[in-house]
Each structure stands twice: as C-alpha cells, then as structure tokens.
Amino acid sequence: MPHGYNGKILHVDLSSRTFEIEEPDLAFYRKYMGGSAMGLYYLLKNSPAGTDPLGPENVLCLMASVITGAPISGQSRITATAKSPLTDCIGDSQSGGFFPAEFKFAGFDGIVIKGKSDSPVYLWINDGEVEFRDADHLWGKITGESEEIIKEELEDQKIQIMQIGPAGEKLVRYAAVMSMNNRAMGRTGMGAVMGSKNLKAIAVRGKNKPTIADKKGLMELTRWGTKAYPESHVAGLGKYGTANATAGQQKAGGLSTFNHNSGVFEGWEAIDGTTMFDTVLRGADEGVQNSKGRDTCYSCTVRCKRVVEITEGPHKVDPLYGGPEYETLATFGSYCGIDDLAAISKANEYCNKYGLDTISCGATIAWAVEAYAEGHLRKEDTGGLELNYGDAEVMVKLTRMIGERKGFGEILGEGSVRAAEKLGNGTEKFLVISKKQETPAHMPQAKPTLGIIYAVNPFGSDHQSSEHDGSYKWYPERMKQIGLDDPQSSRGMNEEKVRYALRTQWAYSALDTVSVCQFVFGPAWHLYDMEQLAVAINTITGWDVTLDEIMELGERRVNLLRAYNAREGIGREQDTLPEKMFKKALKGGRTDGVTVDKDEWQEMMNHYYLLSEWDLSTGNPSQQKLESLGIGWALDG
Amino acid sequence: MKIDVRLFGIMRDRIPNAHSGNLIIEMKRGKSVADLRAQLDLADLVGLAVNENVAEDNSLVLKDGDQVHLYTAIGGG
Numbered sequence: 082m083p084h085g086y087n088g089k090i091l092h093v094d095l096s097s098r099t100f101e102i103e104e105p106d107l108a109f110y111r112k113y114m115g116g117s118a119m120g121l122y123y124l125l126k127n128s129p130a131g132t133d134p135l136g137p138e139n140v141l142c143l144m145a146s147v148i149t150g151a152p153i154s155g156q157s158r159i160t161a162t163a164k165s166p167l168t169d170c171i172g173d174s175q176s177g178g179f180f181p182a183e184f185k186f187a188g189f190d191g192i193v194i195k196g197k198s199d200s201p202v203y204l205w206i207n208d209g210e211v212e213f214r215d216a217d218h219l220w221g222k223i224t225g226e227s228e229e230i231i232k233e234e235l236e237d238q239k240i241q242i243m244q245i246g247p248a249g250e251k252l253v254r255y256a257a258v259m260s261m262n263n264r265a266m267g268r269t270g271m272g273a274v275m276g277s278k279n280l281k282a283i284a285v286r287g288k289n290k291p292t293i294a295d296k297k298g299l300m301e302l303t304r305w306g307t308k309a310y311p312e313s314h315v316a317g318l319g320k321y322g323t324a325n326a327t328a329g330q331q332k333a334g335g336l337s338t339f340n341h342n343s344g345v346f347e348g349w350e351a352i353d354g355t356t357m358f359d360t361v362l363r364g365a366d367e368g369v370q371n372s373k374g375r376d377t378c379y380s381c382t383v384r385c386k387r388v389v390e391i392t393e394g395p396h397k398v399d400p401l402y403g404g405p406e407y408e409t410l411a412t413f414g415s416y417c418g419i420d421d422l423a424a425i426s427k428a429n430e431y432c433n434k435y436g437l438d439t440i441s442c443g444a445t446i447a448w449a450v451e452a453y454a455e456g457h458l459r460k461e462d463t464g465g466l467e468l469n470y471g472d473a474e475v476m477v478k479l480t481r482m483i484g485e486r487k488g489f490g491e492i493l494g495e496g497s498v499r500a501a502e503k504l505g506n507g508t509e510k511f512l513v514i515s516k517k518q519e520t521p522a523h524m525p526q527a528k529p530t531l532g533i534i535y536a537v538n539p540f541g542s543d544h545q546s547s548e549h550d551g552s553y554k555w556y557p558e559r560m561k562q563i564g565l566d567d568p569q570s571s572r573g574m575n576e577e578k579v580r581y582a583l584r585t586q587w588a589y590s591a592l593d594t595v596s597v598c599q600f601v602f603g604p605a606w607h608l609y610d611m612e613q614l615a616v617a618i619n620t621i622t623g624w625d626v627t628l629d630e631i632m633e634l635g636e637r638r639v640n641l642l643r644a645y646n647a648r649e650g651i652g653r654e655q656d657t658l659p660e661k662m663f664k665k666a667l668k669g670g671r672t673d674g675v676t677v678d679k680d681e682w683q684e685m686m687n688h689y690y691l692l693s694e695w696d697l698s699t700g701n702p703s704q705q706k707l708e709s710l711g712i713g714w715a716l717d718g
Numbered sequence: 719m720k721i722d723v724r725l726f727g728i729m730r731d732r733i734p735n736a737h738s739g740n741l742i743i744e745m746k747r748g749k750s751v752a753d754l755r756a757q758l759d760l761a762d763l764v765g766l767a768v769n770e771n772v773a774e775d776n777s778l779v780l781k782d783g784d785q786v787h788l789y790t791a792i793g794g795g
C-alpha cells in the first residue's frame with residue numbers, strides 16, 4: 082500500500098452505467114502526481130482528436146493528487162480536465178473545500194468519466210463502493226437544494242458533493258462544477274461537460290485516510306506553517322480574502338474597469354476587501370465576522386473563504402452560497418462600473434446557485450454593456466434591456482437570466498465570443514478574451530508578463546498560471562529557489578522577465594499538478610515556499626522528490642496541455658491578446674495612456690517559445706521535446 | 719504638519735491603534751515618505767500612495783494634509 086494515495090483510479094462509463102478500477106504503478110504516480118497532468122494522460126488516450134466538447138466522446142477527468150487529504154494546509158484541491166466547450170482547447174479548472182480530501186478517503190485518487198447517461202444520474206462513492214443513482218428528481222434544482230436532497234436520501238450529513246447547477250444542465254459554456262454550494266471549478270466550462278453527460282453530481286464519503294510516510298516530519302512542517310501564518314504575507318488574504326488585493330490593483334492602475342478600458346475605478350473602496358470585512362461578512366453587525374464570516378478548506382489554517390450574509394435591502398444574500406472573491410468583485414464590479422457590494426454579492430450568489438464561472442459571467446456582461454454603450458447593440462438585441470455601466474439591477478438580473486438561459490441570457494450563456502459572432506454589428510471589437518476565454522481582472526498593461534502568459538496559456542487567459550510582475554524584486558530569496566536570480570522591475574518587459582514568466586509558469590503548473598492551493602504554496606508571497614512543497618510531498622509519500630523534479634513536473638504538465646491543443650490544430654495562431662489591448666490606450670491612474678506594444682510583445686513571445694524549446698512557427702512542442710519530458714506518447718494519443 | 723493616513727486590509731492589524739483604518743500622523747515640515755515609513759516601521763513591501771499616486775520615490779516630501787494610503791500588494795487572487 083503506497084503512502085499518501087490510494088493507488089486506484091476509477092473509470093466510469095455513463096453510457097453503460099458500468100465502472101472499472103485501475104491500479105497504476107508507482108512510476109505512473111511519480112511522473113504525473115495528480116491534477117490535469119494525470120487527467121491529460123487519460124484524456125489523450127481515451128478521446129479522439131476533434132472531439133465535440135459537449136458530445137459523449139469527450140472524457141471528463143477529476144484528479145486529486147498523491148498528497149490530497151494529508152493534514153497540512155493547502156492540500157485539499159481537485160482538478161477537472163476535459164475538452165472545453167468555451168475555448169475548444171484543453172479545459173482545466175480547480176477547486177478546494179472538503180470534497181477533495183473526502184474523495185481520497187472514499188478510496189480513489191481520480192475518476193475518468195466517459196460516455197453519456199440516457200437520463201440524469203449521480204454517482205455515489207462510499208468507501209470504495211460505487212453506485213449509479215437516478216437524478217431525475219434533482220435535474221433543474223439549484224445547488225443548495227440538490228445538496229440537501231442528496232444528503233437526506235443517503236442519510237448522511239457528512240457526505241461531500243460535487244455537482245452542477247441548472248447552468249451546467251443547460252450547457253452554459255462557462256458553467257462551473259460546484260461543491261459545498263460555494264466552491265467552484267469555474268473556468269473553461271467543465272460544468273457544461275458534466276451537464277452534456279447528464280451527470281448531475283458525485284457524492285463521496287470515506288473513512289480510510291491514506292497513510293503518511295513520515296508523520297513526525299509532516300507535523301513539523303504543519304506546525305511551522307501555523308506558527309508562521311500570523312506574520313506571513315498571506316495573513317491579510319486570510320482575514321480580508323482575495324479582495325485584499327483590490328487596493329493594490331487600484332493603485333497600480335491594474336483594476337480592470339469599464340470592460341478593460343481603464344485600470345482605475347472611482348468606486349474601488351466600496352468593493353475592497355476591507356469594506357467587505359466591515360460590512361457584509363456574516364457577523365459583521367456584532368463584530369464577530371472574524372469567526373463567523375470566514376470559511377476554510379480541509380485542514381487549512383488560512384481560512385480565506387468569505388461568507389456573506391445580507392438580510393435587508395433589495396439584495397438579500399444567503400450565506401450558504403459564500404461570498405465574492407476579488408475576481409468576482411472586479412468582474413461584476415469595476416468591469417461593469419458597479420460599486421454596489423450587495424448587488425455584486427447577489428450576482429455571486431446566483432452564480433453559485435446556478436453553477437456559473439463568475440469571471441466569464443461578469444466579463445461577458447461587461448462586454449455587452451460596452452457594445453451597447455458604443456451603439457453596436459440595441460434594445461432589439463437585448464430583449465428590451467438597456468445596458469449601462471453602473472446599472473447594478475440589470476447586472477444582477479442578467480446574471481440570473483444567464484443561469485436560467487432565458488431571454489438575452491440565452492445568447493450571453495454562449496460566452497462573449499460566440500455571442501459576438503451571433504449578434505455581429507462590430508461587437509467583436511469589444512471582446513476581452515484569449516482563446517475565447519474572458520480575461521480575469523489583472524491587466525497586462527500594468528503587469529506586462531501577463532501579456533505573454535494570457536496568450537500562451539493552453540486553456541485561455543488565466544491569472545493563476547504564473548507569478549505576477551512585482552514578485553521578482555519583492556521576493557528575491559524565494560525566486561532564487563526556482564532559478565531566478567536577476568530581480569527585475571515590475572514595469573516594462575525584457576528577456577529576463579520572459580524567463581521569469583516561464584519559470585514561474587512551471588512552478589504554478591507544478592502546484593496545479595500536486596493539486597495544492599496557490600495561496601498556501603508558491604514561489605513568492607505564499608505561506609510555504611517551493612522547497613517546502615518538496616518536503617510536504619516527501620514526508621507524505623516517502624519519496625525523495627527534489628525541487629528540480631517539481632519544476633520538471635510543472636513543465637511536463639504545460640507541455641501535455643500544449644500537446645492536447647496541437648492535436649486539435651491549435652497553436653501559435655491562437656496565442657493572442659485582445660486587439661483592444663494593443664490599440665486602445667487606458668484612461669486614468671497609473672496606467673493612463675498605456676497600451677501593450679505589439680512589436681515588443683511579438684518579440685517577447687518569440688523569446689518565450691525559444692526558452693520553452695517549442696517550434697517558433699507552430700508554437701508547439703516537438704516530438705523530441707516531449708520525449709525529453711517522458712511524454713513522447715502524447716501526440717500519438 | 720498632519721498627514722491623513724488610511725489603512726487597508728492587514729495594515730489595520732499590523733500598525734498599533736489603527737483598527738479603525740484611519741490615523742492622523744504628526745510630522746515636522748519637510749519630512750519625506752521615507753521618514754513616514756520609518757515612523758510607522760513599515761516593511762519595504764507595504765504599498766504606499768500619496769494622494770492616490772503610488773510613491774515610487776521614498777524621498778518625496780510630504781505636505782500638510784496629504785492623504786496617504788497603506789496597503790499590501792499581492793499578485794494573483
């Protein structure tokens with residue numbers, strides 16, 4: 082019996098309602114460890130090139146890792162991987178909470194889901210036993226209702242449930258996979274893939290925790306984290322949430338505002354994490370929000386999750402559905418010109434009830450608002466709705482309509498790219514996307530390396546796939562661990578910053594492969610550094626992993642993701658930024674007048690491909706490169 | 719002179735007597751951002767903006783009534 086993991090992968094065929102259990106060997110676990118690296122292994126081998134993302138031949142992989150469920154902060158994460166119905170590229174999304182750990186305790190390290198059930202179904206995995214259960218009675222229900230029914234019918238309130246809401250059932254292309262009613266695998270539409278398979282939920286319960294190889298060593302690391310936390314850089318993130326970042330974003334001129342036309346928002350203080358802590362967190366009225374308004378993931382000391390409760394006014398918010406993250410506050414807030422915290426919290430509640438990615442949802446609405454404001458959309462297009470920056474009521478209404486796919490929400494549920502194609506009339510000029518995925522609320526005009534990472538990232542623009550620009554000079558000692566020893570300014574671009582983008586991309590990719598939280602482990606401001614990640618892996622598994630091996634693990638995952646796209650005919654041509662970032666100067670604040678310089682960006686992109694050892698014209702890894710990473714099979718499937 | 723200091727996020731917890739998020743700091747005329755940082759014992763990583771503009775130069779001389787914002791700058795999120 083291995084330490085840290087179960088040694089078992091569950092293979093489910095929904096078409097025949099059958100399953101098999103595979104027991105891969107040690108070499109497999111050491112090479113892929115978990116997350117989408119492990120998911121890609123199965124996806125590439127089990128689905129043909131040119132797969133319809135919403136067809137039964139798409140394969141959905143849910144992978145924890147070799148350390149998920151161990152008693153240390155930041156390990157309870159799980160990744161969904163499948164072809165994305167939003168991007169038509171590889172899809173990849175993670176979430177935390179208590180589901181990932183419970184999933185491991187239930188006896189498996191991952192699930193590979195094929196086919197399509199002929200009627201709604203859910204999986205019940207209980208201490209290694211697998212059961213298919215009808216879900217007709219759950220179809221159409223919001224997340225909170227389904228969760229309650231499942232727990233009641235399985236007669237166990239401690240069950241953890243991963244599920245889709247009505248948005249996933251109705252194939253909104255950015256539907257999320259939800260757990261705990263407030264943790265979302267939001268990006269790339271994995272909820273729509275689940276919906277296309279008629280798979281409503283996966284319920285898990287287990288009593289068998291994987292063994293730990295070196296309990297004493299792991300406890301030392303855990304105790305170190307608990308002791309270091311109060312004075313660490315993540316203490317603010319714990320107490321004030323990811324919205325703690327809002328002030329810094331505003332000052333840097335990087336707070337995405339008015340659909341990325343400005344980097345500063347006049348109403349920023351109203352949507353800042355400090356305001357949120359003081360006003361809408363559960364318990365704020367009695368001054369006990371520090372205990373009542375913060376939630377956590379399994380065994381985590383940081384407790385960064387927000388719990389918002391609003392009992393009065395036009396936007397009452399149920400704490401069951403958590404509270405908005407920074408991205409949510411920005412996409413429904415500054416992106417749309419809205420400074421109404423209650424309305425944003427309500428939009429967040431709808432996203433979690435219906436199962437929607439808050440980034441794509443808010444950004445798609447912001448795109449429509451700009452297109453309307455510039456006269457390229459009319460009332461006839463929107464079903465009679467007037468779209469204006471700052472109109473909180475319409476934003477909340479549209480969010481619900483997208484969740485229900487009603488009225489104008491039907492078109493917006495396709496994502497901004499497909500909506501622009503359908504509506505035409507020049508609306509594509511206002512898109513803020515890379516690989517058809519709406520851009521998060523971090524701006525390449527303020528953080529230039531994101532201009533590279535947004536473009537090259539295999540699953541579309543993503544803010545959690547590399548370290549942002551400021552950290553190279555702010556955390557020089559930790560940067561040295563991953564081979565970065567020439568600190569650079571946060572502003573401007575050069576070849577050393579491209580190297581920084583690439584090496585931190587590999588580091589973040591490794592974090593996603595080991596399925597750990599990027600707020601707890603990482604190469605910069607994080608609670609634990611990258612060397613400590615190696616200690617965590619080794620004390621849990623009994624292995625002798627080095628940081629070099631961890632970096633190669635990250636590089637292997639990036640190359641696997643890229644190989645999947647290459648098989649789909651996706652390459653350098655799709656490595657783009659929105660045209661408006663090159664052409665339209667930002668207005669106001671520290672980034673007033675700034676654009677992304679296209680010639681310089683192109684030159685830096687060339688340097689990125691060279692450093693990655695990828696083909697300059699196709700932007701894809703060669704067979705030789707894949708073989709050097711032990712994945713020479715990837716392009717053959 | 720009086721400097722109007724506002725604190726965001728964890729800065730409220732790390733500077734003594736700043737839980738309300740507001741501080742009035744008395745300084746002698748001609749003092750700079752570096753002096754304010756020293757007086758409040760601020761680490762280099764603490765973000766500091768004077769009248770909404772990021773203070774990139776610690777030698778910037780402060781004026782009576784200046785509004786200073788203190789915040790943390792963390793990537794990602």
